[in-house]
Amino acid sequence: MTGTSRARSRLFSRPAVLRTFALGLVGRLGYGVLPLSFLFTVRQATGSFSAASGAVAVFGLGALAMPLQARALDRWGQRRVLPLVAGTWVGLLGVALALSLFGVSAPVAWVAIAVPLGVCAPALGPSMRAQWRWFTEGTDLRARAYSVDTVAEEMLYLVGPAIAGGLLAVGPARNGLFLVAVLAVVGTAALTASPAATVRAELGPARASLLGPARRPGVPRLMATMACFGVGASLTLTGVAAAADAVGHPSWAGLVEACLSAGSVTGGVLWASSRRLLPPVPVLLTGSAGLLIGAAVTPFWVAAALIALGGLSWAPTFVEAFEAADRLAPEGQRTEASTLVNTSTNLTYALGTALTGALVAAGATPYLPAAAAFGAAALLARAWVRAR
Numbered sequence: 411m412t413g414t415s416r417a418r419s420r421l422f423s424r425p426a427v428l429r430t431f432a433l434g435l436v437g438r439l440g441y442g443v444l445p446l447s448f449l450f451t452v453r454q455a456t457g458s459f460s461a462a463s464g465a466v467a468v469f470g471l472g473a474l475a476m477p478l479q480a481r482a483l484d485r486w487g488q489r490r491v492l493p494l495v496a497g498t499w500v501g502l503l504g505v506a507l508a509l510s511l512f513g514v515s516a517p518v519a520w521v522a523i524a525v526p527l528g529v530c531a532p533a534l535g536p537s538m539r540a541q542w543r544w545f546t547e548g549t550d551l552r553a554r555a556y557s558v559d560t561v562a563e564e565m566l567y568l569v570g571p572a573i574a575g576g577l578l579a580v581g582p583a584r585n586g587l588f589l590v591a592v593l594a595v596v597g598t599a600a601l602t603a604s605p606a607a608t609v610r611a612e613l614g615p616a617r618a619s620l621l622g623p624a625r626r627p628g629v630p631r632l633m634a635t636m637a638c639f640g641v642g643a644s645l646t647l648t649g650v651a652a653a654a655d656a657v658g659h660p661s662w663a664g665l666v667e668a669c670l671s672a673g674s675v676t677g678g679v680l681w682a683s684s685r686r687l688l689p690p691v692p693v694l695l696t697g698s699a700g701l702l703i704g705a706a707v708t709p710f711w712v713a714a715a716l717i718a719l720g721g722l723s724w725a726p727t728f729v730e731a732f733e734a735a736d737r738l739a740p741e742g743q744r745t746e747a748s749t750l751v752n753t754s755t756n757l758t759y760a761l762g763t764a765l766t767g768a769l770v771a772a773g774a775t776p777y778l779p780a781a782a783a784f785g786a787a788a789l790l791a792r793a794w795v796r797a798r
Contacts, residue, residue: 464764
């Protein structure tokens with residue numbers, strides 16, 4: 411048995427770990443299904459792609475509240491916070507379903523529901539990473555756990571868009587919202603039933619500032635790097651969705667996103683098993699080149715293949731960002747610090763989505779090459795930060 415296989419076996423030696431992780435991933439699958447499902451639910455209701463991208467952007471801005479949810483998880487524990495947040499979120503998804511069923515076409519109504527949907531999205535990923543810290547306490551497996559978690563999450567973003575694309579091909583996009591609600595219930599139940607959810611290992615002393623770990627040296631730079639990454643990702647993927655919609659095949663967007671995630675999974679596996687042998691800068695430059703070329707071509711199958719190449723650098727970027735957040739934040743603030751990585755990415759992803767929608771509405775066509783340029787710049791910035 412290889413060293414990687416032995417480490418993985420040790421990681422899942424306790425039955426509760428595998429059960430919690432697997433069912434938690436079921437809940438997190440909803441985050442892979444939701445973007446395209448919500449985008450095209452609004453598109454079908456309003457008849458406007460720019461209105462749909464605007465609603466998705468507003469949803470993404472709700473990520474600003476995620477660190478506050480993470481702070482509540484650190485302070486009061488997952489069993490108190492997660493059911494409340496997830497229950498509210500499922501109810502809001504029900505409202506969005508009702509808007510679609512009754513044919514509400516006013517963009518303001520969709521923006522109004524997008525705001526609380528973004529704010530109340532349950533922090534299942536950060537909650538699982540907090541549980542990984544508890545499960546791996548006193549061992550050398552934490553980095554391995556983060557790698558496995560990130561690769562598995564990327565696989566969800568491989569499967570999720572494919573599921574969303576399949577649902578779009580056979581029925582209205584709102585079917586995806588119903589599926590997301592069911593998945594969220596399953597994932598929340600699994601995490602709150604875990605033995606790690608009963609121990610508030612991350613509970614620390616009272617914070618000296620409302621900024622929490624964001625004021626720690628190095629954290630703002632980490633957030634800025636992931637913000638650049640989010641801009642590039644949103645311009646690329648939302649641009650692909652707009653192009654698919656323009657040719658009358660919106661489900662093709664799910665195919666391209668799935669290819670991107672396939673590349674990310676491959677990169678994450680290689681990084682987890684050979685990170686000491688795999689030079690980081692060539693990997694990131696290869697990923698940047700894939701995004702740059704892939705986003706600039708027209709045939710979707712060529713774009714999908716080249717964007718998959720760009721995905722090689724995605725999972726390693728997040729693995730190292732989460733590890734850096736753990737190193738930079740003190741005990742008692744690590745769930746929040748981990749969430750800041752996601753928040754920085756999601757916030758700028760939302761801004762990039764809005765920008766793409768505005769470009770499409772204005773009839774502009776160079777948004778895909780621009781997206782790739784942002785992605786390349788983000789990956790180069792990340793390489794610089796790592797070198798420093």
